[in-house]
Amino acid sequence: MQMDERKRKILRAIVLDYIATAEPIGSRTIARKFDLGVSPATIRNEMADLEDLGLIEQPYTSAGRIPSDAGYRYFVDCLMDPQELSEEQKKTIERESTKQIHEIQEVISHTSKLLSELTSLTSIVLGPHKGKSTFGKMHFLPYQPGQVIMVIVKENGVVENHIVDVGENLTVEELQHVAGVFNQKMRGYSPGQVKRSLLHDIYSELSRQRILIDNTMDMLRTILDDHDGDERIYLGGTLNMLNQPEFKDLDKVKTLFKVFEENGSLKKLLHPLHEGLNVTIGGENMLKEFRDCSLISASYKVNGITIGAVGVLGPTRMDYGKVIAIVDCMTRSLTGVLTGRRL
Amino acid sequence: MQMDERKRKILRAIVLDYIATAEPIGSRTIARKFDLGVSPATIRNEMADLEDLGLIEQPYTSAGRIPSDAGYRYFVDCLMDPQELSEEQKKTIERESTKQIHEIQEVISHTSKLLSELTSLTSIVLGPHKGKSTFGKMHFLPYQPGQVIMVIVKENGVVENHIVDVGENLTVEELQHVAGVFNQKMRGYSPGQVKRSLLHDIYSELSRQRILIDNTMDMLRTILDDHDGDERIYLGGTLNMLNQPEFKDLDKVKTLFKVFEENGSLKKLLHPLHEGLNVTIGGENMLKEFRDCSLISASYKVNGITIGAVGVLGPTRMDYGKVIAIVDCMTRSLTGVLTGRRL
DNA sequence: TGTTAGCACTCATCAAGTGAGAGTGCTAAC
DNA sequence: GTTAGCACTCTCACTTGATGAGTGCTAACA
Structure with a gap:
């Protein structure tokens, strides 16, 4: 037939x-x-x-x-007839996207909010991953007696700072010396990769500042090995799900929200996607909790490189035409806003 | 009668x-x-x-x-008979509280999670407010050509860093000079308080670095005037509410979760509380959405000064004795963990 | 051969009715 | 002041029957 x-x-x-x-x-x-x-x-x-x-x-x-x-x-x-957004809607997206251009986190979280409002569904946005988290450069700045500010620049350009206990008061020169040794020995490494020999080198060059070194290495480990810090998940409009008649059953709501709470699985959901726009329907979904849901997702780029993804989650019974148009427009707009910008 | x-x-x-x-x-x-x-x-x-x-x-x-x-x-x-926690429970709290001593945010969010797990209810924790967000000290560090890292130490001890466009390449000495002028003129002020005259001073002392100054002032405004950054609300175990029979009605769940989403009102709920432990029952509550709920809350301290609050929200039909004991033990433990520590 | 009308049948939904069960207030006896 | 007894009330769960939407099948039709 x-x-x-x-x-x-x-x-x-x-x-x-x-x-x-x-x-x-x-x-x-x-x-x-x-x-x-x-x-x-x-x-x-x-x-x-x-x-x-x-x-x-x-x-x-x-x-x-x-x-x-x-x-x-x-x-x-x-x-499905391919659906175009009205000029008005397009303008809204443009206007809203360019509103908060200050911090990239704000851009992303604003995107998430906007997506869920436009679709009346739940938005899931995977924040930008920022390349390899390896050691780039380090500075020390004075803070309090016995403590210094350690500023770490990772190789991907991310800057972080933390307070480190020094043990005893060290002079600016000593601090600069320590930083210098780290900068020389560690560039491009993650603490996990730091070989014993290298660590030995650092210790032998810097005998007196043992406490500082230990604390610094501790810090570096937590900063650089923390892969979850990048790639944050932004959720928007989770409550919209409650308005869908398919979720008038409390148990369904519970299992759904449980998934929202632990965002590890959400990352998995968005991660393995192909370039461009994807439509995942019901059982095609990797998560069994989302068997009654469909996900419209798309990746966004900075300077031509895919660095994250946005998605809209709704019941399988969703307005595919409209949502696809919105997600598409949104990723384009997002790519536009982010391109040419340092992360 | x-x-x-x-x-x-x-x-x-x-x-x-x-x-x-x-x-x-x-x-x-x-x-x-x-x-x-x-x-x-x-x-x-x-x-x-x-x-x-x-x-x-x-x-x-x-x-x-x-x-x-x-x-x-x-x-x-x-x-109510005052209830004591079992030794085992006390130990759990002690152990869990001291587990994550790295970042204060982690301590707080861990507390929130622990509270909701122990009570099977929803925990609301008001993160520490950190005193006045006024300018303390500033440093510049090299970053990329045309950009520098600006490190701001606020008067309350919080350290933040941001990338600032310099305009053209400045020497390390020039940067230090700019930082020096800022440090000298602005300590203790928020940008809103910076008088015209002061700004004029800065401009006249630093003619060539106009772009840097403008960008720096912009940054300072967003950093120091952002009061929401402090005092974050941490929610835990919101899903536990769904297990309570009084919330088997979807509409109630919706209104409740709506309040959870916009945490402004939650701040209000915890803010005006007296020192020590408070029990707010049903209609005594300021939020009409919480008319069927009770809140056990208590403030926590660092070095004797109240800086935040933790609360447990549940249906009015909650085990007051148990929850009160847990909240009490928790704030003590939290106070203990935080005392002697710099925020 | 494809299309249509007719018809018997199925099933969910809703309203009304019913009985059991839990609990009350009142009264009178203890 | 306390208690037993009793009539009464109200919810809840269940049954029943009517209704309506929809189907599949068959036979007639173009």
């Missing part, structure tokens, strides 16, 4: 109506709402075929039909 | 049983479960009195009774 034009029209009608109403749709309703020029009986026959093809299903005997995952997939791939 | 010993016993029984079962409790059940030595009928008479006193109420005619807000209040103030 093959899909013909009429089957396609009927499937399209079912998907569109179900997206709009969240109610199973019957042959009669299709005939009434969509002008296909055939009677409900004919539509019934076609629907039986569509069910055999696995594109639609019945929640229970003698209810209307709803699209299956495969049905949504067919719809997204073949039936 | 006065409270006598028997009335107290009955009220206590009602509160305890309702806390445990979440079901209205009748005279017969009280007589059976609690050994008061009187018959259900007598208890009924006493319950009628307690209802007249406003301490208990009936959800509907001929259901059992449940405590009113006033009933809980009486229970907490007069009837």
Whole structure:
């Protein structure tokens, strides 16, 4: 059995109506709402075929039909008219995106908020990963008696500072000497890679400042080995999920929000995606908790290099056309805002 | 009508049983479960009195009774036996509190997590406010061509760093000169307080570095005027609320979580509290969304000065004795961990 | 041969009704 | 002052029946 034009029209009608109403749709309703020029009986026959093809299903005997995952997939791939955002919406995105250009974190979190507001769904944004977290350069600055500020510049350009206990008061020259040795020996390494010999070198060159060295190495370990610090997950509009009729069941809400809470799995969800825009429908999803959800995601770039991703999560019954258009526009805008900017 | 010993016993029984079962409790059940030595009928008479006193109420005619807000209040103030944590629990708190002593943020967020786990309720922790965010000292460090790292030490000891565009390449000496002027003129001021005259001084002393000055002042404004940066709210175990029978209604969950999302109101909730431990029951609460909730909160100190607060939020029907003991122990432990430490 | 009308059948949903159970207030006896 | 007894109330869970939407099948139709 093959899909013909009429089957396609009927499937399209079912998907569109179900997206709009969240109610199973019957042959009669299709005939009434969509002008296909055939009677409900004919539509019934076609629907039986569509069910055999696995594109639609019945929640229970003698209810209307709803699209299956495969049905949504067919719809997204073949039936959907590509949707354009209105000029007004585009302008909103442009305006909002360029509003907070101060810190990159603000840009990202603002993006997340905007996405969830525009779609009335949940947005998941994977913050920029910033290249390898290896040692670049170090400075010491005076702080309090017995303590100094250690400023670390990582090789990817990220700057962090921490307070380090010195042990006893050291002179500016001594501090500069210590920093100099670190800078000379450690560039490009992570503490895990620092070989015994190297550490030995540092110790032997700097005998008196043992406490400082130990504390500094401790600090470096926590700073540089902390891979979670980069790539933060930003969630927006999680509450929107509660408005979806598919989540009027408390247990579903619980399992869903549990996933939101531990964002490790969310990272996995967004990570392995291909370049450009992806649509993941229902069971195609890696997380079983998201079996009833679809994810529209896309990667964003800085200076041509993919460094993060944004996604919109909603029930499988979502307005794919609209959401895809919004996500697409958003990543373009984000890429535009970020390009030419130092992270 | 006065409270006598028997009335107290009955009220206590009602509160305890309702806390445990979440079901209205009748005279017969009280007589059976609690050994008061009187018959259900007598208890009924006493319950009628307690209802007249406003301490208990009936959800509907001929259901059992449940405590009113006033009933809980009486229970907490007069009837509750002060509860001690088991040695094991105390040890857990001690051990967990001292585990993450690295960053103060980690200590706080860990506290929040621990609190919600121990109570199976929602924890709200108000992070430390760090005194006045006024200018303390500034350093410049080399970064990229045309950019420098500006390190700001605020008067409260907080250190932050930001990248500043220099305009053109300046020498280390020039940078030090700029920093020196800032350090001399601005200590103790917030940018809002910087008078025109002072700014004029800085400009006139540093003619060539106009771009650097402008960018630096911009940065300072955002860094020092950002009051929200301090006093972050940490939430833990929000999902625990979903396990409470009083929140099996989705609409309640929605309004509750809406409050969690915008943490401005949460700050208000914790802020105006007195020193030491507070119990806020049901309608006593400032937020109408929390009318069905009680909040056990306490402030914590560093070196004798109150700098933040922790709270546990649950349904009015919560185990006050246990939660109070936990919150109390927790703030003590937190105070202990933080005391002697620089923020 | 594809399309349509008719019809019997299925199933969820809703409203009304019913009985059990828990609890109360009142009264009268102890 | 306390208690037993009793009529009464109200919720809850369950049943029942009507309704309506929708289906699949069959036979007639173009």
